Amino acid sequence: MLSRVIQRRFNSSQTASNLKKTALYDLHVALGGTMVPFAGYSMPVLYQGQTHIESHNWTRTNAGLFDVSHMLQSRLTGAGATEFLHKVTPTDFQALEQGNGTLSVLLNEHGGIVDDTLITKQRENDFYVVTNAGCIERDSEFIRSEIKNFTGDCQWDVVQGRSLLALQGPKAHEVFEPLLREGQTVKDLFFGQRRSYELFNGIPVDVARSGYTGEDGFEISLPNDKAVEFAQLLLDNQHTKPIGLAARDSLRLEAGMCLYGHELNEDTTPVEAALRWVISKSRRAGEGTKFNGYEKIMDQINSNSYSDVRIGFKYLKKGPAARTDAKIFLPDNKTQVGVVTSGSASPSLGNINIGQGYVSKANRKTGTQLSVQVRNKFFPIELAKLPLVPTHYYKP
16 A cells, blocks of 8 residues: 555656656666656656665665666856856855855745755866756756856856766665775765765766765766666675665655755745755855845845744654645644645654644744644644754764
8 A cells, every 4th residue: 555655656647658767777677666757757666575664764774775867967167156156046155165065045036946956066166066856947947047147157067978876874885985996985075075986996986975865875976887887886785775766755854854846946935944054144144146035035034024934743643644735733623824745654753654844933833733634634743853863964
């Protein structure tokens, strides 16, 4: 039953004939992957011999290998690249050290979130950008339009011919490091940093210590024609299993991470999304280039001029998971104060149901008890601090 529910959640109306395939498609099929349409690609949601819960727990205790090649890799370069980023994001990329990356958001003219993005400063005015697969068309349109109206020198180029693999979990470093050329190590590569390495067989890889699970891990970019060989080397280790979209979603939900189209959209600002930390304090004074939606966002920060805010929650008793658009009420079960954006069982918390959503700011305090409506029944929930499970990032 759970498997059918998961497949329905990730399936789209696209037919197999018009779906794109990553370089690892044949390997997914050979490994028994259940392939479903996702963001224009045929992607594995589960693998034969593993349940969703087993895949989730394996990643929390060992090393899970995810194919995230469907995500858009690109570069921003030119003498005005930093200034351009300061126009379309609220983050200070001038202050970011080379070789370091950070989560940020692309903002439309009203301060709404076009997409969340991981941006790494490779060199001065040279940035590596990863954005969501489901937003490729909109992101491309947005960036090209913003560059067209930008008076400085900035070029945006999509990275072609490269796969992106995520190795996640507490044993990720044990699996990955032995594959490096002798003398190389990831011991001094910390969370958020990105560096180029060479494997023992001469394959060049660009490695970021990051991920979407809350665990330690790596996102590894390499040529498409080397992706299968590299993936197989990782899977040859007894601590590694291939993991699909189902576990990726429950892992990120436990870790308090947003999913675009659920927690984030173009009508939501980073303040409302509880992402104030991406708005660098050095950018709030309005000196230099102002980011899109500056006046609105700063008014929300300074005057609390917003209505709803993103929260996390846990069920207080058993019941069906509250899915997207389920209504959140006061305990009287009559007064609606919010809406669910994501929800599922939490394998790491004994399979209690958890979720994220938006509630009126007067009801956002951790520990507040509310209720969710599922199938015309009400189930008590308690607001909980995000992340809902501890993270294990590798930091100095």
